[in-house]
Every structure is written in structure tokens, then in C-alpha cells.
Amino acid sequence: VSLEGMKWAKPLNGPMRGKVPSKVSQVLEPGDVIYVEPMPGKEDQFRLRQVPEVSGALVAMDPQTGRVVAMVGGFSYDQSQFNRATQALRQPGSSFKPLVYAAALDNGYTPSTVVLDAPLEIDTGSGGIWAPENYTKKFYGPSTLRFGIEQSRNVMTVRLAQDVGMPLIGEYAKRFGIYDNLPPYLSFALGAGETTLLRMVGAYAMFDNGGRKIQPTLIDRIQDRYGHTIYKHDSRECRGCDAEKWANQSEPVLVDKRERVLDPMTAYQITSMMEGVVQRGTATVVKEVGKPIAGKTGTTNDEKDAWFIGFSPDLVVGVYLGYDKPRHLGKGATGGVLAAPIVRDFMKVALADKPAVPFRVPAGIKLIRIDPKTGMRAGPGDQRVILEAFKPGTAPPDNYSIIGVTDAEGRPLGVSPEADRAVRNGGGLY
Template structure:
């Protein structure tokens, strides 16, 4: 047995399958068959990855080949037309308003502040200048987040990809759109410079509150240009693209601060700002609040007139194609008109008492639900206030309410916080203010238009905590106020061209869209008399004609009652010169001269001044201004008196241009030219103008080599006599308050209708006509003291004081054919030789009296004949 052992391999034979033992070794056959080892597993994984990568590559290639032919040409972006709102400017280039769903003010790259570019890149795409349109790391990170969480947290979009999406693609969330966005971004990067891409982005991006682009956002949130913002405000704007609606500083201040501070922190980490800059900006409180459509001048009624015209001409494209409209409005005069009308209406309103009913704030914060950030102010009486109320939080909530309430021009909303013995503390949108008792002493209770109650003796008689009020800040003096119920209108026109200089259609357009300058048809009363008198002068009367101011009675079967018109004073003045009758506004004289020349004759003459014939009643009531007209129509008529007797058509649009400056329309008004009497006028053969079409200026865009001369409708001598008589209305008649302006070139006429329902004043010098109307929208008496000379004239004076302050006085040139002679003031005849009370009067040469007054006519010209016994004359 000592021999060597020889190893013989065991011969393996296939054993038959044994069902009894198979379950104990289920994979033995498989492993034995495939010989799976770690090395084979690794090969399999590698092979699987290669297949996946290849498949992905093939899929991407297929998508690329499919989508590439459909991609737009990025070169088109250089010529893209951004939706830009309609902008309306004054003649001196101050912005009145803008219209359009998207507020946008495009900027060039050079106009973008460097600080904003840094903030934007820190917020949105810090590798913008390094990548080629896509951020691979960002896309991978977004993909992994989607795989891990099943939700899309970040899109990995670069600024270039956002440009591609904003200009060419929808907001649909799909892989196809994302692939298209990536491919288009790469194509954009190959075509445009980085500066061009940034410029497109900052002008297109939506930033909340209808603001598109950074300049519009700066105006909406801060009322400033982007160049005027602080670092904190700039970072706030730069952080908006992520969630412009949900995280803007107005809708969600807390989220907005968090996002702003994130942007600031990113700027620090990227070395764009220092740590001290960060700390200062991060500590800055939110100052954002909503700023409505940017405007440099208040002219909402003019803006609406322009909007209507532009929509009529250009349809809905008027809101998006960036049209620029320059109006004829003079910014300085428009501001003066707005202030004068509002102040006049407030003065009337205060004179008739305080009628505002108490209303109380409904936002009260309870200490159980809110934690006050600060203690109440020292002046707040916590001893008498509700102890369960979190007053600091309540004050903050009140401010939020007040910020959302639109001011009524000069009036500012407030909520009373605490009433003291010498006044009351108010919460306003801007903070706390003290309303002194002196500013509310006027507030005697309203009883009716003629009666007010006793004035208050303590603030608590008027105000209580939580009450909502209006107040007026008049040059630092705070006054309790209320929105006037009385309304008014002011229209001011250059009579030589028809260019509207100022237009105010009511106290506040935000409260009522009704434009009273154009739409209010009211009886003009005695302010219509100059047109009756002009017709009389044209038909043989003279300023010295004697008319009997005596009672008349109208007995007409068509009238329910006998009509007995009378003068406002209730007196009768007997035989009166025409000039006196006008400046004293004697109604009965107007009726008699109209009866003598015939209502039909007067109507035919008066329609030439721009009054629609359909509005003029062809009966004797026309003499008293009983035919309703609009303030615009009355001002148009006075323009012909002011300009020497030419018919003009008011217009308010000077030019319309595209956003690129291409002129589409330029006004070519007919000009009143006193020096052009021998030139042929373009409208000399035209029929008399009887209707005004203010919303449709001439569309003739040709530039004439010579001005188009307006049609003369009034003999120059008649015009001189009429204007000279209207000057006496201011020198010695119902308009003498206007002497406060200390100008010798003013003329005009007051107007007051029955029961003081309407009050008017229309006045002018040779270069400016202004009409003011005051009344209730639903006709009712304004009270026995509300006359044209006491209610409308003060508004006219306040406006004209500013409107004419830079204008030299213009003398009225006496035309050929008008002579001045001495007359007897009582008879209107030539004065007797040596007559001491003789006066000078103007006449057309052919109308100079030939008879000499007898010595018995020696009473004074302005003697009071009110005691004259008169028998009424029956007129049919």
C-alpha cells in the first residue's frame, strides 16, 4: 500500500430530475447553465447603460430632427413688436394716461442699470455669460428632483430659455415644449448677442400687477423709474419673475421680503455687493404700493375722449400697438382747471353743511389671534379703547384698506383712530395724521340747500373712533371733507384755432364717467344772451337802442299756465339802453328785442356759432336761454365772439404717431385770421356749421403750405360792438368780481336759470375762451345764493388767474366803419351841445343817431327806475 495515490477526476453524469429534491435547489440548474458571475453581471449592466444612452441619444436625435425644421428664426426677435399700451400726452409732452392690458415701457440694454443686471443674474442665471443657452447642471438637477420627488420644483431654465418661451412658446408644461425650448435657446444664442438677449428678457417678462418689463414694474410698485430705485427695491424687482402674482410686495409682503433677501444674499456670495450693503438693504422696510397708470397731469376726461377716438379709428390694436397721441391740452392750464373746479365745488359743498353719515371700519384685529409688532402710539387712549383689540395690528389692517381705496382727487380717505378735545388722530394710507378742530368747524349739519344747522363745538359731535372719513390737505392745512354732490364742468379753448387747452368734465371721473363738458345739456340762462344781442346788432339795433324793461305776459293755448317772465331782481327798469340791459342781465329787454326781430331770424343767425339748430327753440323762451346746450357748445359760440367773428371747430388731438415715431395723423384746423380778410377761405362756400363732431378731427394728414382760414360768420363791426358791451359786464355788471384779475381785455357773461338750477359763466380775452357750469346732475335748486356770479364765476377767476398769468393784455382793435359819438344816456340820441351827463357810445357808421336829445332827457344813465309803474304788455 505504500504506492503513490493517483488522483482521477470524477466523471460528471447528468442525473435524472427528482421531484422530491428539486425544491431544495431551485436555481442550481440556472446557475449551472449560465455560469453567472460578478464579472458577467458587470458586463450586463454596462451593456444596459450603453443601450440606454444610445436609446436616449437616438430619441434626442429623433426629436431634434423632428423639431428643428419647425423652430422659428431667432433673427426675427430683433424686429419683434412688443405689446405696448396707448399713451396720451399733453401738447407740452407730459403724460396724461396710458391704456392697455399690459403696462410696458421698453428699454434698450444701455438704459438698464448695472445694479439691476447683477441682481437679475444672481436671482435667475448667474452663469448667463458663460453658458450657450442651456445650463446642463441645472437641467440635470431639475431632472433628478423630478425623479426623486415626482414633482417639478425647478425648471433649470436659463434666461435664454425663458426668452425662447416668452416670445415663441406657450406656458404648457410638457417634455415636448421643454425640448423645443432647449433647442430654440441654443439657436438664439448662436444668433443674438448676450446684450440683445437680456434686453428682450427685461422688456417681456411679466412682473405682476399688469406690469411687463422692469421699467413698468418699477413704476407700478414704486412710482419711479428703474434707475431711481434703491438696492433693496432693485432686488425686489429682480426677484419677481419666480412668482410675480403670488409673491409680489403688494399681494404677499412677507414672501416678497424673503425672496428679496435671497437675491441680496446671492449678490453677496457672487461678490456683486459687500456685506454692509447687504445688511443695509435687507433691513429696509417694504415701501411698495400700487401706483395706477403713470400720469404727470390729471386729465381723465380728456384721456377717455382720446381712447374712444383711437378705438374708433384703430380698433383693439389701439391698446397694443404702442400708438402715441399728443393732445392740444396745455399741462399748466389743465392743472389749474382741475384745481379751480374741484376747489369751487368743495367751497359750495362746505357752505351748505355736512351731510356725511357715519361709517365704521370693519377690520379689527383681536389679541387672541394676532400678535402686535409694536405698541400703540403715545397719543392713543388705551384706557378707553377695547382692551381685547390688537390696536397696532388693527391700524396696519386699516392702512391696507385705505391703500386699496382710490382717492377722490383732492380728497384723501382716512379712519379715525382717537378723538381728542382739540381734534382727532387719523390713520391714513401713509401713516398717522392729526385733524385739528379748526379744520372741522365748518361742518354744520346740512338741512336743505338754503338752511344749515348750528356749527359743532367739539370734535366728538362729528367724529368717533373707527369712523371712515375724507379729508383735504390744502397746502398743509387739514380739513374735514365730503365728496360733493354738486357737479360742474370747465372747458377752455384757444378761439383762434379751436385747440382745447383744458377740459374737466366733473369733480372726479373715478366716481362718475359722465363727461359734463360734452354730455350735459343744460339751460344756459343769461349766458346765452350775447347771441341774441349779436343777432339784434346785425339786424339794425345799436348799443344805444332803447328798449322798455316792463312786465310782459305770455298767454298761449299750448301752455298750461300763463307765463310771466321777470328779471332776477323782481324789479322793472323802464326804458333801457341795450348796453345797460346786457350788463344788468335784464330778461324782459331780451324778450322784446327777440320779438322785434323774430325768433326764426335769430335762430338762423345763431346756428352759425356752432349750436345745433335742433336744440334751439324758435320762440321767445330762446331769449332767456331756455334751450339746453352743452358747455362745449356754449364755449364754441363764445370762441367766435373772442376771435373776431370766425367759426371754429374745437379739437383735442394734435397728432397720432406709431411707437417708432411715424406720424399717422396731424391736425389741420381752420384758423381765425383777422389779418386774412382778403384771402379765399377753404370753407367759404360751405353751409353753416350746425353740429360739432369733437371726436372726429379732420383726418387730412397733408401739411398745407398756407393755413386754412376759418369762415367769417359775424361782421367785424358787429363783433367789436358785442365784445365791447360784454366788457361792461365785467367792468360794471354781474361779472364785476372778475375785476380782481386786473386785466382790461376780459369780457364775458353770467348765467343763472330759474330756481338757481344752473349757474354759468363764459368769459374770454382774444386768445382764450373759458366756460364754467355748476349744477346737480339731476336738475334741482342749488339754493337761493347759487348764482352765476357767485358760484361759477369764482371758479372761472381762479382758473384764468393761472391761465393768463404769462399772457400779455391784448387790446381790442376798433375796425373801420365803427365810430364813437357822444350820446344822451337816457334817450340814446345824440347829446345836446354842452350836455354834462353825455357819454360816448360806439356805432356802425350807418347807424349813428341823427336826432339830438331834448333837454328833458337829463337823468343819470344808471338811475334806478325800479319804482316805475308799468302795465303788463300782453304778448302772444
């Protein structure tokens, strides 16, 4: 084992990590019994391994059927029979936020709706005050819903949850199978409730498949001793699939009568926003897969858990990492730093022989050029432009209004053209 194979073994001093070792003696002493693994592409070369203290889980799922195609419940079954994918109740943190945004998009909001990202204090009763914070401790002023997802802005999400209402968000959480009964407190909009990785991956599968209800399963079908199928998980009917030969008949049709939990256009909007998380947000490391990928990071309070759930059009993969008895993972231990690279590495292999298929745009969606800062329609000479998805009857706003800034009667406050220009030029409105 050379120094190259143990440079990762930086000493831990509480939540802080020490320097990269410069010689083998800083890591090992004569007589140490160690774990090793072969170094890829280097014959007779090994690198140092260790039994990890941090645990975690991975679930990969077919979003069309809910079939679990891969599951890892921990480092070693011999070491622990506890399946963290199905049994560990953990806070999903910001990976829950897409449910908040989906509830908003399904009820009249658009990806270019602007919400105020500025300090907020909420009276919790009995004299208590809750002041949610962003992970970076910074505020960006008025920002679009897309920006809120891409950069995982906590205060924007709380303001949006205030506007939408926690009872509605709780209904969506139940509909998607994440929680059976979400308490109507704003902190739960930031993923403060406990759930399992399997439930979270199942919820993201419903974003991926256009909003159809799926039930995660490990069983495809059950047959009796005569070969007759007595149970089949995939209930979709394929009309015309049993033809023995081609006789100029119509093409086979897959009839899907499953419950719809989300408008397919809303599902595409939130998927497009989560593509931005990978392209320019908190999970840019996943771009290395080289295929269309959407997803969302999650980091809980005090960096106790790190999440990332990502998906292509035909595969959903979720990972969480954390100690079995939750404690601080270390400074900077976010979902984008710890969990996203694992999903990236898994998807690189899983999608290696698959074509780069874009997410399907539902009929009726309009793609309009907008200014990503203001959410308003982009002008002919604008340089900073993205294509945003709008439903029929919606469009970029003609004037600048902000959720979180109201007039004396509680209506969203309109902003003057001069303020519009200030915001376009990078100025903040607080």
C-alpha cells in the same frame, strides 16, 4: 384740521344754508372718516374737503383755432365716467342772451338802442299767458341794450327777441353751433333749450375771434409713421412762414378763409358789452383777474344751473354747475356767485404771465361818448359817460325812442325833451 379749515361747512337745510360753525364739534364727531387737503402756505395745516353732490364741468379753449386746452368733465373719473363738458345737456340760461343781442346788432340795432324794461304779458294761445320776470323782480324802465346785457334783464331780452324775431335768433344759434334747430318760442331767447358746455364755449370763441367759424377739437394734427402730416385741424395758411432766412421779403401773412358767422364789428360790439358784465354787471368778481375779460353769467329757473363763460383775447373759459338730476342749488346760487369765481381762479393762473392785452377794435368802429342811461350822445359837462362802439352809418340817436312803446300804428314812440331829461335824472318811463 382746525376750525379755520372747516368754516365753509355750513349745514344745509333744504335750499337754505345755516350759520358758519363756531366750533369743530358742530361739524365733526369723534370717529368720523374725512377728506382733507393741505392749506396753501401753512405747513402741516389741513382743511376739510368732501365729495361734492353738485356736479359741473369746465372747458378752456383757444378762440383762434377751437383747440381745447383744458377740460374737466366732473369731480372724479373713478366716481363717474360721464363727461359733463361734452355729454350733459343743460339749459344755458342767460349765457345764451349774447346770441339774441348779436342777432339784433347785426341787423341795424346799436348798443345804445333803448328797450323798455317793464312788466310784459304774452298770449301763448289757448288762453295761456306767459309773464317773464327779471331775476331781481325789479324793472328799470327804458334801458340800453348794453344795460340789458350787463344786468341780465330778462324782460328786455324777450322784448328784443319779439322785435328781432325768433326765426332769425334760431338761425344765429345754429350758425354758432349751439342748437341744431331752435324752436321759435320766446322762452328760448332766455336759454330754455338744452345744449352742452363745449358748444357754448365754442360759440363764445367766435365772438372772441372776430366772428370766424371754429370747430372745437382735441386733436391738433395726425402724422403717419414717416412723420408726414396727414391731418391738421388749423386750416389757416401762413404765407411766407417757411422762409429759411431773412432776405428783405414781406412779413409772413396768415390767410384765414374760414366761414365768417358774424360781422367783426358786431363781434366787437357784443364783446365790449360783455366787458361791461365784468366791469359793472353780474360778474364783477372776475375783475380780480386784472386783465381785459368779457363774459356772461347764466342762471336757470329755480336756480338749478349756474353758468359763466368768460374770455380774454386769446382764451375762452366756461363753467357750469348743477346736480346731475337738476334741482334747486340754493338761494342766491347764481352764475355770478358760483360759476364766475371758478373762471376767475382759473384765469388768474392761466393768464399770470401774459400781458394785459385789450380786445382789438376793428377798422371802421367809432367810439363815441354816450349817456349810459339814455343811450344818447353825452354833453360836454356830463359826468356819467361811457365810450360806446358804433358801426359806420350809425350813431347815438338824436331823439329818444323805445322798443316796447309804440304809437297807434305800431311804430316806436318818440319821447319829448322833457321826458328825456326825466330819464337822464333817473326817472322811469313805463
